[in-house]
Ligand code: SF4
Ligand code: SF4
């Protein structure tokens with residue numbers, strides 16, 4: 001057995017255990033995305049970064065301990081690096097939660113909440129499946145362009161989203177959202193006018209209006 | 220006592236919103252100042268030109284404490300303006316939601332005002348001197364809220380209710396739960412009355428309301444009304460919703476941002492004291508019995524709080540009946556009452572609703588689906604002038620009884636609290 005110290009907590013583990021597993025045993029939370037025990041050994045997403053007291057960084061899912069060692073897993077700079085890594089990964093993800101059948105069991109959505117990244121709409125938390133989306137019934141819901149994080153409070157209680165927590169500002173997501181509004185027969189102007197009620201002085205509203213105009217301008 | 224008595228209460232304690240009271244004996248005036256320190260919020264103006272169907276969502280923000288009444292009254296006004304008729308189930312659920320707000324809200328008001336009557340002074344002290352009673356009341360409040368959630372989902376600013384729609388899916392068993400729970404709550408409230416009557420002392424016994432005119436909603440059917448198309452005054456006058464402006468006049472006060480409302484130029488009052496008199500014959504026999512048990516004196520403004528308690532007990536029972544009745548009408552499983560789009564018409568509508576503290580009026584004019592004009596008269600505005608004249612009479616009454624200045628101040632503060640625990644809606 002070897003002793004592993006993570007964030008000050010000491011656990012004894014079999015030699016060859018990964019730091020991620022040791023952390024789990026110690027009750028220290030480390031985010032992860034790519035590793036699937038027994039199937040994929042990880043090292044790709046870099047969300048599980050930890051460091052040694054001297055500052056050496058590595059993914060905890062793929063680092064095995066064979067002697068007594070110490071690691072840090074929760075410092076602010078680690079969380080910041082994980083957030084940046086996650087945002088980079090998400091850049092290649094076509095965010096379209098409103099049309100996603102798997103949104104309720106999505107690990108990207110889970111992580112985006114832990115890491116506070118921009119670009120995940122309220123639709124990700126909406127209890128309605130895509131086929132029941134309020135937009136299909138002609139109700140103007142702002143879920144597609146609104147910042148998630150409220151667990152879709154209003155949708156849960158049977159209302160539509162008014163975006164009270166502010167807009168998302170990731171332009172490609174906004175583009176797709178506005179295109180969807182248009183496709184479903186909503187006037188982009190009406191969407192912006194509804195959004196104005198809560199967002200008139202919100203920092204990201206200028207971006208929303210810019211993208212809306214761009215989408216409206218397209219034939 | 221000097222003739223030039225001048226008393227000021229800066230910020231009446233235990234009410235939401237800042238209220239200053241100035242008492243001047245020289246001219247025998249009491250000025251209750253609701254709005255001197257609050258900026259107007261322009262609710263009636265900033266929706267202009269926007270879709271009328273947005274009004275309920277936005278207007279309900281006038282008050283976070285009694286949001287359901289603004290929400291539903293606004294919905295009624297928009298529906299009337301657009302000529303939309305909701306399904307009977309939607310209307311029934313809306314009435315349930317509204318009833319729940321009156322029960323929960325007035326129950327909390329009773330709890331907050333009670334220490335004035337028991338001599339405890341404040342709720343913390345009250346909870347210490349009557350720990351069991353307090354715990355029981357808190358438990359009742361929690362259960363009312365739990366039941367409320369089944370109808371509306373989120374408690375504050377529920378997103379569930381809209382124009383011609385009730386968004387939260389409801390199951391038959393949920394409604395049955397609400398029915399059972401509220402029947403139990405009602406029973407407990409009646410039971411509790413005995414022990415409450417013992418500690419619930421009258422304030423200013425013998426003091427009479429100098430302006431006994433009141434206003435309530437005229438019941439559209441033989442039942443305590445949540446909404447109506449007519450207003451009824453205690454002098455027998457009845458006016459349709461659309462013509463409220465002919466008898467109720469709203470004035471902006473020179474010394475504050477608040478408004479007051481007068482009935483044919485005179486002060487009048489609204490709230491449970493008015494309702495329990497007006498609807499006396501509609502009440503269940505237990506409720507009428509309860510009025511006796513608690514010794515409610517309808518001519519004393521302080522007894523508004525007792526009237527609230529009676530109303531809460533009665534309405535809990537009524538809600539129980541209504542929920543069970545509705546449950547019997549829907550088949551098992553989940554029921555949705557979502558309507559989708561509303562026509563973009565023109566028209567004018569006045570919604571009337573029974574707010575916890577009185578009568579609420581929302582008046583809209585709509586052109587092609589867009590809001591063109593909005594006027595809102597809140598119960599606090601209606602009571603505002605009445606509190607002042609009652610306060611003036613109270614000061615004279617108290618001084619004639621040789622009551623000292625400090626107590627006079629307490630009495631006036633307690634009077635404000637007896638009408639209303641929260642005043643921000645006087646400025647909207
Ligand atoms: S109802 Fe609203 S929040 Fe839900 S998926 Fe549709 S747009 Fe998104
Ligand atoms: S309006 Fe606010 S609380 Fe409601 S669903 Fe949208 S972001 Fe969430």
Ligand code: FES
Nearest residue numbers: 034043045046061
């Ligand atoms: S979990 Fe993806 S790199 Fe460790």
